[in-house]
Structure formats: C-alpha cells, structure tokens
Amino acid sequence: MNSKFSTAILAGALSVLAASNASAVTVQNIIWDPDASVGNPNQPADDFIGKTTYTQWFQAASAENTFSARQAINTSDLGSLTGLSLTGTGIFAEFNGINSINGDPFPDTNPADFADNVQLTYGFGGIVVTAVDLTNPAAPVFTLDYSNAWVNLYSDANLNYGNALPETSDAVDSTFGTPFLTLKIDTLDLSTAVLGSNLFGDVRAYFSVTGGAAADYFDTNTQTNASGGVSDLFYTSSSQFKDGDNFTTGTAELSGDTQKLPEPASLALLGLGVLGLGKYSRRKLIA
Structure with missing residues (x-):
C-alpha cells in the first residue's frame, strides 16, 4: 500500500472522528453539546448546568416512584415530620442555557429547544427524616437518612407536566420506560430556618450516576463532594x-x-484506517 494512501486513510478516519465529536448529541430526544462552555468557578471541569423548577412535600416513606398523601407543615410541631420522606417531582426549564420551549421565557435570549417533543422531568424520594433538633427553634436541624433515596430523570413524551398540581401523576406518567438518568445521593446537606409561619430550606447535594440511557455521558467523577470523595453532579x-x-x-x-x-x-472507520496501516507495515516487513 502506498504510504501516502495509508496516511490518507488514517487522516480521514481521524477527521471523521473529530467531526462526529464536534456535534451535539441526542439521547431520548434530549439534545445538548457536551462541550458547552457554561462553566462553574467552583468546579472548573463543569460544562453542564440544568435549571429546574420542582414541587416537594413530606409523605410516608415508600417505594421508588410511589407518591402518597402529603403531610401539612406546622412550624410549631416540626418534630411530627420524623419518619416521613422528603419527596417531589420537577421539570428542567434550561439545559446548558437552552430553553425548554421556544419563546419561553420572554424575551427569549436562547431561541432553541433542548427537548424535541418531550419534557425532561424528574422524581425523588426516600429522603427520610430521622430526627429534628429544635434546640434553636429558629434554626431547626434535620437529620436525614438518604441511604435508600432515589432520584430519576425521565424524557417524558406525554408532555403533561405543569406548574400546578397534580405534578405527582405527571411524574408517574414518565416512569414507563428507561430513565434518562438514575442517580445516587453521595452527600446531602439541608439547612433550614423558621421565620414567622414559614419554614425555609436550602439543599446542597452531590450525586453519582448509576444508570439511565444517558449515563455514559454524565458518569465523569469531576465533582469533589462534601465528604472529600468524587461525584458526577452537584445540586442546589x-x-x-x-x-x-x-x-x-x-x-x-x-x-x-x-x-x-x-x-x-467513527470507531469503525478509524479501525479500518489502523487496519490498513497494519497491513502496510506487514508488507514492508515481508519485502
């Protein structure tokens, strides 16, 4: 084989591989660019940011994707939440700065749709309150057991998740099929404050990807979590x-x-190129 020709095969294979990697990817009709430059100064490797809205509540601990009666909040009796599970559902409004619906929000600064005739939704639960320390009633401390917690993302073609109740039934709709991602909570910190008749809460958590159709794209171990280990995703x-x-x-x-x-x-073409070079090298040796 002519050396120039063999070089051309390899160069062509590499160029096709590079071209394929330069394009956006699509998984379950969710479209994004793995090289998006959105960044996070606290984690320089970040190139993905998803913004969501959600509904959450306290209910009896239950099996995955099971939603039941909700406990009313009484800031004078937060201890009654002991034994209950923090549970909820949500929907992604942005994926790397791309809006979920053209023209929403308005004015639309990123006129593109990351979800092609689907909604990227999620459900979570199994985050059980094991104790509530009310030593300082204005800053209650919740102890949580998330060893059996679940977090699932779904590409939902039913397009019925709304901003009003009942979000729970909408989330159930999305559970029929392979999740977009399944996550495990590595660390979770909940800080709360009571002001008047309001209970405010902020969560910081780190997740590891455990499965789902898009798992290979997100299983990257780039996040240093609160325990000093590594996780795939950071959540606030x-x-x-x-x-x-x-x-x-x-x-x-x-x-x-x-x-x-x-x-x-692309891998097949690259393999052909390397195979061609291998044959050429053997012929050189025989000659």
Whole structure:
C-alpha cells in the first residue's frame, strides 16, 4: 500500500472522528453539546448546568416512584415530620442555557429547544427524616437518612407536566420506560430556618450516576463532594413551606461535566484506517 494512501486513510478516519465529536448529541430526544462552555468557578471541569423548577412535600416513606398523601407543615410541631420522606417531582426549564420551549421565557435570549417533543422531568424520594433538633427553634436541624433515596430523570413524551398540581401523576406518567438518568445521593446537606409561619430550606447535594440511557455521558467523577470523595453532579435548591401547606415549590440547579462518546461508525472507520496501516507495515516487513 502506498504510504501516502495509508496516511490518507488514517487522516480521514481521524477527521471523521473529530467531526462526529464536534456535534451535539441526542439521547431520548434530549439534545445538548457536551462541550458547552457554561462553566462553574467552583468546579472548573463543569460544562453542564440544568435549571429546574420542582414541587416537594413530606409523605410516608415508600417505594421508588410511589407518591402518597402529603403531610401539612406546622412550624410549631416540626418534630411530627420524623419518619416521613422528603419527596417531589420537577421539570428542567434550561439545559446548558437552552430553553425548554421556544419563546419561553420572554424575551427569549436562547431561541432553541433542548427537548424535541418531550419534557425532561424528574422524581425523588426516600429522603427520610430521622430526627429534628429544635434546640434553636429558629434554626431547626434535620437529620436525614438518604441511604435508600432515589432520584430519576425521565424524557417524558406525554408532555403533561405543569406548574400546578397534580405534578405527582405527571411524574408517574414518565416512569414507563428507561430513565434518562438514575442517580445516587453521595452527600446531602439541608439547612433550614423558621421565620414567622414559614419554614425555609436550602439543599446542597452531590450525586453519582448509576444508570439511565444517558449515563455514559454524565458518569465523569469531576465533582469533589462534601465528604472529600468524587461525584458526577452537584445540586442546589431552595424552597419555602408555609404553615398549613402540604407541598411547596422551588427552584434548583444541577451541574457537572458531560463527555463525548465516539460514535460506532467513527470507531469503525478509524479501525479500518489502523487496519490498513497494519497491513502496510506487514508488507514492508515481508519485502
């Protein structure tokens, strides 16, 4: 084989591989660019930021993707939440700065849709309150057991998740099929404050990817978590319960790093190029 020709094969294979990696990826009709430059100064490797809205409540601890009666909040009796599970559902409004719906919000600064005829939704639960320390009633301390917690993201073609109740039934709709991602909570810190008849809460958590259709893109171990280990994703959220409420709404952000995966066709072409070079080298040796 001519050396120039063999070089051309390898160069062509590499160029196709590079071209395939330069394009956006699509998993379950969710479209994003693994090289998006959105960044997080606290985690320089971050290239993914997803912004969400959610509804959460306290209910009896239950199996995964099971939603039940909600406990009303009484800031004068927060100890009654002991044994209950923090549970909720949400929807992604942004994925790397791309809006979920053209023209929403208005004015639309990123006129593109990351979800092609689907909604990226999620559910979580199994975060059980094991104790509530009311030594300082204005700053109660919740002890949580999340060893059996679950967090699942879904590409939901039913398009029925709304900003009003009942979000729970909408989340159940999305559980039929392979999740977009399944996550495990590595660390979770909840800080709360009581002001008047309001219970304010802020969460900081780190997740590891355990499965889902998009797992290989998100399983990157780039986040240093609160225990000094490594996780895949960092989560922050804030919400506010009022006395008498049995649910609250809030906003959250999920960030981390995603990676490119070579496409099978590109790998095949690269393999052909290397194979061609191998044959050429053997012929040189025989000659």
